[in-house]
Amino acid sequence: MKKTSLYIMMLLLCKISFSELVLNASNPSPSRNEDFSIEVSFLNEDKGKYTIEGIENFDIISKASTNSYNSINGKTTSAKSDIYRVRAKSEGEFSLKVKTEKGVEKVILIDVQKSQSINSALSDRFILKSTTPKTTFYFGEKIPYEEYFISGVRVSSLSQAKKPNFKDFSVKDMTPYSNNNYIQTPVDFNGKQGIQVTLFKGVLQANGSGLKSISSSSVKVGEPTRDFFNENTSYIGDEDIEIDIKPLPDHSPTNFKDIVGTLNSLESWKTKEVNVGEAITLTLTLQGSGNLALLDSLPIKEDMNFNVFQTIKGYNEKIIDGKYFNEKIFEIAFIPKKNGVQKTPIIDIPYFNTITEKYEILNIPSEEIVVNGKSVSSETKIPQNTNTSPIDKNIEKNMKNIDLEMIQVEKISPKNIFKLISVIFGFIALIEGALISYLLYTRKQASNSKKR
Missing domain, CATH: 2.60.40.1080 (Immunoglobulin-like)
Incomplete structure (x- = not known):
């Protein structure tokens, strides 16, 4: 045991x-x-x-x-x-x-x-380029952001291991594709022919002020080897980009619609002469880096000489050479109430200029319009009636003092009536005669058949 x-x-x-x-x-x-x-x-x-x-x-x-x-x-x-x-x-x-x-x-x-160390070691062969036009923006300003993979060597595979993380930003993705594939363009890389792949292109807007960060994409790159079935794999990217978002100054002007950036205008009048009651149209194009998507209508004051109507005819935004640009087209119809030379109302659009770092007013000046015809007030005479109480008891007395025209009704002459009656009776007699003839004929036929 x-x-x-x-x-x-x-x-x-x-x-x-x-x-x-x-x-x-x-x-x-x-x-x-x-x-x-x-x-x-x-x-x-x-x-x-x-x-x-x-x-x-x-x-x-x-x-x-x-x-x-x-x-x-x-x-x-x-x-x-x-x-x-x-x-x-x-x-x-x-x-x-x-x-x-x-x-x-x-x-x-x-x-x-650190990813930066890996990126530096591989930068002689390929890089991941993340770009913004600057590192300091104002709250409400649109931020263009682009990512490009650039390679000077042959690459057997390319994929995004991780997409960019924008954290405290709202994002509009504007990345172009060709048949669901990344767009590739030839570029110069380290003094030799390279290829550039557009991984991301979009517009950001910070959700608040303060120091913010963006984490770029992580890209998995495969390089061919002598072994057909294997490749050398590297990861690049995943870098943090810090952006400082500054708050807007206090005491913004009246009618400020949070337009932050640069702003200018183009004006086009179809004509400057019109008749009373007819519309004359101004096509107003606003453009720049200010976020015009927030401007739903123009601040036009009421005017005694015009009725004013406005509509939005178009809006588009894009990134041009790394900078944000947008434009919005308004169509404003002015309908004059009076004749003569009339001035259209001034249009003032407040915005914050990120270049001068001040609140400014974009002024759309008044335009002189020649208005022909009679004024609305002279053509339309509205009777003045100050008595809105019910009809009083003296209405019969008031009615006696009013001369009324009797409506004359044309009478039908007796001759015409007699002619009509005689025609009707003659038609009835004709029908009776036909019926009698038919009855006599049928009886005669019946008697003849009995004799036989």
């Missing part, structure tokens, strides 16, 4: 001595935007429960489990593993400690490098 117990104890000691917890990382020095694998393996023992301290510093993309067996020189080794595909949330050194329920521990260090 003692020998048996001793034998079992020796087997357990052997199993413990050959069992092992293994913790490996496929890349112990990844960049922040690079995926890599962490493998937790149990050699020659069942996989038990365990925890990983420090895993909260990484995003777990996927998890897989495997079982494997190897036999070398008659010795069999089993491995039961969990494989995690992860990506670091930030740069720096992080320790990962695996601890089993039996108290076994393993630790490895992961040194997450």
Whole structure:
């Protein structure tokens, strides 16, 4: 009995001595935007429960489990593993400690490098270019943002591992595509022929003032190798771009519609001579970097000489050479009430000029219009009736004093009546005669048939 117990104890000691917890990382020095694998393996023992301290510093993309067996020189080794595909949330050194329920521990260090370091090392072959025209904007100002992948070497594959993160910005995506593919254009790169791929093009607007940041795209680039089935893979991008959003000054002018940027106008009158009651039209085009999408109507004051109506005929926005541009077209109809030379009302549009950094007024000047014909007031005479009370009891007396014209009705002459009556009776007599003739004829036919 003692020998048996001793034998079992020796087997357990052997199993413990050959069992092992293994913790490996496929890349112990990844960049922040690079995926890599962490493998937790149990050699020659069942996989038990365990925890990983420090895993909260990484995003777990996927998890897989495997079982494997190897036999070398008659010795069999089993491995039961969990494989995690992860990506670091930030740069720096992080320790990962695996601890089993039996108290076994393993630790490895992961040194997450800054994306900028990786980008600098690869910049002689390809880069990810993120652009804004400046780094300081006013609240309400439209911000053009573009991303381009530029390469001076042959690339076998290209994909966005992560799209840009705009965080505290609202975004309008204006990225152009050709048959659902990125648009590519030839460019000069480091003094040689290169290719540029437009990854993103859009307009941002900050949701508040203060220091904001944009995280650019992360791009996975594959370069061909001698092995047809494999390629060298690199990650670039994932850089933080800081933008300072300044608040607008206090004491904004009356009718300010949050137009922030530059603003100018183009005016076109169809004619400057019109008749009373007819419309004369002004086509007003507003354009610049001011966010005109917020201007739903023009601040036109009421005018005693005109009725005024306005409509929006068109709006468009775009990015030209890295700068934001938009325009809105209004059509204003002025309908004059009086004849003579009349002046249309002045139109004042307040906005904040981001160049002068001051509130300004875009002035649409008055225009002299020659109005022909009679004024509305002289053509239309409205009777003055000051008595709005019910009809009083003296209405009969008032009616006697009014001369009324009797309506004459044309009478039908008696001769015409007699002629009509005689025609009717003659027609009736004709019908009776026909009926009598028909009856006599039928009787005669019947008598003849009896005689036969």
